[in-house]
Amino acid sequence: MARRSSLKRPQYARNEKKTITSATRKIILFNKPFDVLCQFTDDAEQGQRRTLADYIEEKEVYAAGRLDRDSEGLLLLTNDGKLQAQITQPNKKTDKTYWVQVEGAPTDADLDKLRQGVILKDGLTLPAKIEFLKDAKIWPRVPPIRQRENIPTTWLSITICEGRNRQVRRMTANIGFPTLRLIRYSIGQWNIEGIDNGHYKKA
Numbered sequence: 001m002a003r004r005s006s007l008k009r010p011q012y013a014r015n016e017k018k019t020i021t022s023a024t025r026k027i028i029l030f031n032k033p034f035d036v037l038c039q040f041t042d043d044a045e046q047g048q049r050r051t052l053a054d055y056i057e058e059k060e061v062y063a064a065g066r067l068d069r070d071s072e073g074l075l076l077l078t079n080d081g082k083l084q085a086q087i088t089q090p091n092k093k094t095d096k097t098y099w100v101q102v103e104g105a106p107t108d109a110d111l112d113k114l115r116q117g118v119i120l121k122d123g124l125t126l127p128a129k130i131e132f133l134k135d136a137k138i139w140p141r142v143p144p145i146r147q148r149e150n151i152p153t154t155w156l157s158i159t160i161c162e163g164r165n166r167q168v169r170r171m172t173a174n175i176g177f178p179t180l181r182l183i184r185y186s187i188g189q190w191n192i193e194g195i196d197n198g199h200y201k202k203a
Helices: 081-088 110-114 169-175
Strands: 027-032 072-080 098-102 129-132 153-160 177-187 201-202
Touching: 072 081, 098 169, 110 129, 153 169, 153 201, 169 177
Parallel strands: 072 177
Antiparallel strands: 027 072, 027 201, 098 153, 098 177, 129 153
């Protein structure tokens, strides 16, 4: 779906008790651009930041989990509270894969630290699945990232099953390779294949 003009609309209450069947369940896969709020309204006084209302035309859906304003990629929206809980509850351990551009050139030995788990301020992380990312189709970011001259960058695929605040960014910083750009590629069985940045499709 193409982007439409900004339109404020109320966020639908998450505690509305409606019977959701396979026929009435909605699943929207949105490839969120950089600098877009993960909500339908801007609570700031100015109220001029981009929100989901600038892109999503479907009604009575809400985000299953969050995606930071400075992150990009897959955001799943649904009207199914059970599915939302399945994706967001830590004990369900839903895998989420991120494409991560880091500053520097980590080695496998560096990445092994994340594969084993690292200690952050909120405790030890679970082991992550990590590999070097090659041949991925990645769109240009607007605005582009800020890079330091003569310092290489590296793309990684990182899969975790936790949902701590800014966890992937803190993990790569912990081993000395700050995250410059972060794109969520998949949540469980869903991914952004075939969805242009700023567009969405029904699953």
